[in-house]
Amino acid sequence: MQSQDVAQRPAPSSPAGPVVDVEQAEAALVEHYPRLVRLAYLVLPPGLGRSRRVVTAHALTQRALPRNRTPAPVIPAQSTGRDGDPGYALVRLQVLRTALEAGLPLRRRAWPKRSQLPPLLPQVWGLKLFPRSGGADELALDQRLSTLSGPARAAYALRGLERLADDGVREALTAAGVADADGALLEADGVPAQYGLLDSPEFDPCSLQARPTDLMRRRQHLKAALAAGAALLVCGALLGLPGEGWGPDGAAAPPYARNPAAQAALDPAKLTRVDPAAWQSSARTDFSVWPTRGDLTGDTALLRRALAVWARPGERVQVSATPGTLSGGPAGPPQLLYAGTVDAARVVILYDGLRIARYAEPKDGTQGAALDFARVDGAGRAEASAVVLGRADGNVRYLTAPWVSKAGERDLLKPGSGAMNLALTDGVTAPLASPALRSGPCTSWNVLQLADGRRTRLLSDLGELVPARLTSGRPGSPGEASGAKALRTWQPYACSLGTVRSAGVRSVNAWAFNEQPLPDASEARWGSPRPQGGGGSAAWVCTRAETWRGGGARVLAQFHTPGARYGAVAAKAENVPACGARDPHVLTGVLWKSEAGDWYLLAAGSRETASIRATGGVSGSARSSVLTVPAEQGARAELKGTLRDGRSLGGLR
Structure with missing residues (x-):
């Protein structure tokens, strides 16, 4: 930007x-x-x-x-x-x-x-x-x-x-x-x-x-460094031995010997091609049952170039990979998902069981070719619903799964406006606006809506090959974000998806974990005034972005007052179990100013929170899952909570 x-x-x-x-x-x-x-x-x-x-x-x-x-x-x-x-x-x-x-x-x-x-x-x-x-x-x-x-x-x-x-x-x-x-x-x-x-x-x-810093990761890195040092010493000793190890009489093949599996991975004739009806009788519904599609599936020269670049990308090829994704060549012949013309480019989509690889080159040559990788191991029916074919002019096109029957485009900031239908041609969607390509203020967040006869799902482009699945509800048993209630929950927090662009995100869940009455407030300090009369209630929502690599999950606790267009980030953390299936509990707070000019510490925990105590710059306690305490501007407090089962709960950081 x-x-x-x-x-x-x-x-x-x-x-x-x-x-x-x-x-x-x-x-x-x-x-x-x-x-x-x-x-x-x-x-x-x-x-x-x-x-x-x-x-x-x-x-x-x-x-x-x-x-x-x-x-x-x-x-x-x-x-x-x-x-x-x-x-x-x-x-x-x-x-x-x-x-x-x-x-x-x-x-x-x-x-x-x-x-x-x-x-x-x-x-x-x-x-x-x-x-x-x-x-x-x-x-x-x-x-x-x-x-x-x-x-x-x-x-x-x-x-x-x-x-x-x-x-x-x-x-x-x-x-x-x-x-x-x-x-x-x-x-x-x-x-x-x-x-x-x-x-x-x-x-x-x-x-x-x-x-x-991450203490466990530091310990793992130290162990890895010691192991690498020991391996280097062993390899150095082997190199010094006559007739052994890497010498001419060792176990290694001659320099020009070819690995049959590696050679097979470069042969377009050995690409795996799946029948269009295979998914209907398969016990699996993931990328492995996607049929081969596109108008260039018979272009052997294009497929050979795509496989060769995957194995040995040249200096002029732009290579990108989501965090935690290896960019090396395939171990054997991959599966061909798509080969065709997309806008002004020729695109090949390949799958090796762990990764999606996308090769793209201009129609008029190979200058400016690009190779992108995304990790998709463990993808199920929901995560294997769509892959990005290309982005151009602020728009994105998707290749959808064979079980997708209908596609649409929806703005998360306008939950009541409905979805606009998108044409599907051999699984390829018409272009839709991509929030990943937008610069400037966040005034809309367009997502892909897919229906497969069983469920309707929402997917958001976050600048990677595979869009992130959006869900809503309590961690451990979230539902799709396409329902009316889920859409209203997501509305104030849609723009916060921009904080997890290009992070290898698999899914993002929004969980409204509590509500809190506002003291003597008829105006929220976060945005537009809300209607006069009564204090109203603020919503506490936790959004958690899970990654394909397992670690690196990002958590935002957000606070939204009536009449405000956007939620405000109260706390954020990375690599913590809070708001997740393993530990759905969360506790956080903000300093808030009422219309009368009074400052308060507002804190809330998940509904299983039995009590909250604030210490430090603000002192107070409540035997419930919410806490409201008068405070001074700029005051700082430490939050501690107790769950109904007696366990302690610290504030999210």
């Missing part, structure tokens, strides 16, 4: 100002270091994760010193103590430029910029560092900023932190290499001007919390 707005080449130099000594720049950096780090943190892409953004923001700021005397850009530094300081203007421009560069995608034919690589220093081993969580308003603002492009976040931060007028923001962005500064300002206008919130601890990478 940033690559469209930030110039890939060095930005044109701005009009030269006073010459700045290194000492002068260092003095400005040291004096205003917290502000510069906060600016870098706000501009860096949210996809890095809070811990890496913190470390990267410090690294970029510490590298902002010039190597020698440098002309300062004529860009205002409008704040007390910084007004007219050329040293501050110089280091701020360098921080802004490198933070924008860090969001650019890596290019295959160009060396990465230093700011695009993980920082060597500072490094903290064994700990995750991230800013302290703010109140409800800060969380809502953070969610809105995450939908902006890098230049737009930079524009918002320069307005809010630096108090620059739009002309000053435009000059700063242009000097930092932004090609469309006016577009960035226009995009930033879409976020409410809550600039005072930028000074809160939520966006302060100098005031941090520390938590351990």
